[in-house]
Amino acid sequence: MTAPLLTAPLLTLAAYLIGAFPTSYLVGRAYGYDLRREGSGNLGSTNAYRVLGFFPAVGVLVVDLLKGFVPVWLFPMWDGRAGGAWALAYGLAAISGHVWPAYTGFRGGKGVATAAGTMAALVPVAVIVAFFVWVVTVILTRTASMASLLSAALVPIMARGSAAPRSVVSYALLIAIAVWWTHRSNLARIARREEFQVDWRRGRLPRRERAARKSPEDET
Numbered sequence: 001m002t003a004p005l006l007t008a009p010l011l012t013l014a015a016y017l018i019g020a021f022p023t024s025y026l027v028g029r030a031y032g033y034d035l036r037r038e039g040s041g042n043l044g045s046t047n048a049y050r051v052l053g054f055f056p057a058v059g060v061l062v063v064d065l066l067k068g069f070v071p072v073w074l075f076p077m078w079d080g081r082a083g084g085a086w087a088l089a090y091g092l093a094a095i096s097g098h099v100w101p102a103y104t105g106f107r108g109g110k111g112v113a114t115a116a117g118t119m120a121a122l123v124p125v126a127v128i129v130a131f132f133v134w135v136v137t138v139i140l141t142r143t144a145s146m147a148s149l150l151s152a153a154l155v156p157i158m159a160r161g162s163a164a165p166r167s168v169v170s171y172a173l174l175i176a177i178a179v180w181w182t183h184r185s186n187l188a189r190i191a192r193r194e195e196f197q198v199d200w201r202r203g204r205l206p207r208r209e210r211a212a213r214k215s216p217e218d219e220t
Contacts, residue, residue: 008079008086015071015090019097019114022104023063024048027056036107040196043101044109046144050196061113068094068117088171091118095175110182112148115175119155122168126158142197145186152179 024043028035031052035043039050045064049057071090079086098114100106120127130151137147156172164172180187189195 008089011071011075011079012086012089012093015075015093016097017102018071019067019094020101020103020108021063021067021097022101022108023067024060024109025104027060028052031056036104041107042109043104043107045113046196047109049144049198064098064109064113065117065120067098068114068119069121070117072118072121084165084167087122088167091115091122091171094118110179112152112179115179116151119159119172119175123155123159123162123164123172125162126155126164126172129158130154138198142199143190143195144198145183145195146190149180149183149187152176 022043024035024045024047027048028038028051033051035041035047035051039047041047045057045061048060068091071094072087075090076087095111095115095118097108099108099111101108116127116130119130133154134147134151137150138144141147153176156169156176159169159172186195
């Protein structure tokens with residue numbers, strides 16, 4: 001295509017707008033809650049789980065994954081360039097949209113699920129392995145933030161081992177560093193054994209207990 005209808009810069013903007021789609025905010029509103037004012041205040045799947053319960057949180061998680069996957073997988077087919085660098089730009093734009101969504105006053109989540117979606121489009125095997133590690137870690141420790149940290153660290157290692165392009169490995173490493181940086185408060189709470197833990201015995205917490213368990217941050 002010598003004159004593509006949709007140019008890469010416009011698609012980058014579209015990736016941001018897709019990433020900014022306020023999944024957990026809208027799901028919370030459907031249940032009568034503003035998640036910016038409940039639990040941790042984060043618009044991510046962990047806070048959705050804390051406030052709304054398991055099934056709404058799973059829905060949030062799936063949509064947030066797709067917000068990252070779709071632009072990276074689909075947009076290179078439309079931009080007339082099929083260049084790896086632009087695919088990475090679409091991924092970064094989607095993650096930025098989730099973390100700083102224009103629709104909700106630039107207050108979003110930490111971008112772990114959306115970042116995982118971008119990586120799934122680039123190195124799917126690495127993400128599958130990382131997801132398995134995430135699930136096992138959550139089951140053993142009941143700590144979603146620890147699972148996210150371990151999985152994020154594993155993806156660039158797996159990408160390097162799978163002979164992915166250097167740009168993709170660098171992208172995965174950048175995402176891992178960002179995840180660890182945004183989880184520094186979680187690390188402190190893990191060290192103090194004060195981090196929020198999944199309770200398998202029930203769904204959402206009663207309003208009074210949610211307030212008692214309120215913490216400054218979550219991981220997605």
